[in-house]
Amino acid sequence: MSQESNDNFIPLDVPDFEQFGVTDGREASPMKLSGALLAEVVKRNPNTFRIFSPDEFESNKLHGVFEVTSLAKLLSFLGRHGLFPSYEAFLGIVTTMIAQFAKFRKMAVETKWRGDVASLNYIETSTLWRQEHNGFSHQNPGLIGNLLTLPRAMTRIYLPPDANCTLSVLAHCLRSKNYVNLIIGSKADSPSFLNVEEATKHCIAGVSVWKKYSTDEGLNPDIVLVGIGVEVTVEVIAAAALLQKEGVRVRVINVIDLMVLGEEGTHPHALTNTAFDALFGKDTPVVINFHGYPTHVKALLFSRNQSLARKRFEVLGYIEEGTTTTPWSMLRLNKAGRYDVAEKAIGLIAGHNPTGRTASRAQELQSWFRHQNTIQEKYAMEHGQDSEEVTRSVV
Numbered sequence: 001m002s003q004e005s006n007d008n009f010i011p012l013d014v015p016d017f018e019q020f021g022v023t024d025g026r027e028a029s030p031m032k033l034s035g036a037l038l039a040e041v042v043k044r045n046p047n048t049f050r051i052f053s054p055d056e057f058e059s060n061k062l063h064g065v066f067e068v069t070s071l072a073k074l075l076s077f078l079g080r081h082g083l084f085p086s087y088e089a090f091l092g093i094v095t096t097m098i099a100q101f102a103k104f105r106k107m108a109v110e111t112k113w114r115g116d117v118a119s120l121n122y123i124e125t126s127t128l129w130r131q132e133h134n135g136f137s138h139q140n141p142g143l144i145g146n147l148l149t150l151p152r153a154m155t156r157i158y159l160p161p162d163a164n165c166t167l168s169v170l171a172h173c174l175r176s177k178n179y180v181n182l183i184i185g186s187k188a189d190s191p192s193f194l195n196v197e198e199a200t201k202h203c204i205a206g207v208s209v210w211k212k213y214s215t216d217e218g219l220n221p222d223i224v225l226v227g228i229g230v231e232v233t234v235e236v237i238a239a240a241a242l243l244q245k246e247g248v249r250v251r252v253i254n255v256i257d258l259m260v261l262g263e264e265g266t267h268p269h270a271l272t273n274t275a276f277d278a279l280f281g282k283d284t285p286v287v288i289n290f291h292g293y294p295t296h297v298k299a300l301l302f303s304r305n306q307s308l309a310r311k312r313f314e315v316l317g318y319i320e321e322g323t324t325t326t327p328w329s330m331l332r333l334n335k336a337g338r339y340d341v342a343e344k345a346i347g348l349i350a351g352h353n354p355t356g357r358t359a360s361r362a363q364e365l366q367s368w369f370r371h372q373n374t375i376q377e378k379y380a381m382e383h384g385q386d387s388e389e390v391t392r393s394v395v
Contacts, residue, residue, distance in 0.1 A: 017170070021167055031187040035062040053084070098150075102150040102155060122143075122180070126138070159258060161227065162199070172203065209251060226287065228255045228288065230291070232291055235336060285351075301313060319335065328391065
């Protein structure tokens, strides 16, 4: 048997991501900082690391790599490590290739004489939420669903909410072996929710309560708000502030590792039932704002003890409403904006406790939040841009 074919894994020399992180709390492009980290990876591993990018590499803001190399296009099992960045809408073209790799590796890890290989790493950026300029044809998060159907132990799906988390995830994926890793992130300047230390802990956990955006650090909530992705997490933070002004007790959670939501035992990263209940409660209403199609999250939650049929969970996300419009209008059109999150939260709280204080004001509050969407729609139509109300920093 050939060692070159079956046992030639060479670990990458990956720098500590912290040196590339945001330390002053400024907004930053996750992809631009990732480009700086990748440039150092190329310098340290000139013969074993390759980036395959069919197009739009500079548009995706990873062009920092060009400071140390020209764009190479090579990926193989012969001891090399590969990274494949792409527009989110286009990456689905190689779905069958991803499936073949995942299935091959599943059988390989069950075969004693097969050695390890580097993970297959994909970056989806130029995502649907910031394709307002290209329009509907460039808005497609469907690859997530394709990966969910593959052998679960072979896949990892990460949705880092900011630049520091993106760097942490990228460094981790480059060091991993035998997996298909999908990283979904923004190339636009985005809020830095977590410092480097906080990002490290959050990425290790895969999901955590964001105490600084919650009421009393998340204790005894009326509602749990969950963000999974960059732009949708911004809206969760904004919705939390709106609800807290109305006296609603909020717990804010961010999920960075999508696979934690699956039923215990279905994936190595899936939360135990005890851990799941500790985060999301046993009967507390939950609104999830997801980067992609809501059905993908619903599929992960379906086998949990907390059935979606009980109307405890409301999952928002992309519902195929796209066009050439303003950035925030994309969220409004898909009912994933802050006012939609807040409105759904009020409805769930009222249904959970019909005699409570929030229920008595539910019609008033929900009407007000719907009205805010109308105001924002009118502003965007008249001015061709989003208002300061929805574009100012939430941090």
